[in-house]
Every structure is written in C-alpha cells, then in structure tokens.
Amino acid sequence: MLLLMTICFLADPSVCREERLSLSFEDTGYTACMVHAQWVLAEWQQSHPGWRIDRWHCVARAAVPKKI
Template sequence: MMILLSICLLAQPTTCREDRINLSYESTNPFLCLRHSQSALANWQAAHPEWHVERWRCAPRGSLPKDL
C-alpha cells in the first residue's frame, strides 16, 4: 500500500503537487493503511515543513490513480 498526497507550499499556497509515501508492507487491506497512515503522515510532515498536506488517501502499490 501507499499513501497518495496532495501537497501545497506554505509560502505559495497555489503551488501544489502530488507525492506518495510507500508503506513497508504489501497488504492491500485499506484498514491497515488507515491505521498506519497517521504516523506516516506525521513523519512526512516533519521531514517537509515547507509543505502542507491538503488531501491524502491510501492506494494499492503499483496502481497509477488519475486523481487524488
């Protein structure tokens, strides 16, 4: 599983992009992703203080979703 993020710069809120967090397990169980997502998002946010997470969702690894 992975977490797909829609992120925007704090200094320029109109500058946005997508990013992803690859989780360390292969399960496709969305409940496991949701359970681990909060700590993964907190770690990502601490490592990227200049960005703000607008939206996020869990997705199976290997999928190429068209929208968040």
C-alpha cells in the same frame, strides 16, 4: 499500498503537487494502511516544514490513479 498525498507550499498555497509514498500493507488492507499512515504523515510533515498536506488516501498499487 501507496499513500497518495496532495501537498501545498505554505509560502504560496496555489503551488500544490502530488507525493506518493510506498507502504508495505498490501496483505493487510486499507484499515492497516489508514492507521499506519497517520504516523507516516506526521513524520513526513515534520521533515517538510514548508509544505502542508492538503489531502491523502491509501490505494492498492494496482489501482493507482494518474492524478489524485
């Protein structure tokens, strides 16, 4: 599974970009990804204080869209 996020720069909210984090939940599915993602997002946010997570979702690697 991949955790797809749209993040925006706090100093200039019009500056946004995509981040993709790899999670190892292919066999367990979306529910496990959604639950585990909460911890991953919290850790990511703490280590990137200048950015805000605007939106996120889990997606299977085979179904990854070009843009989120």
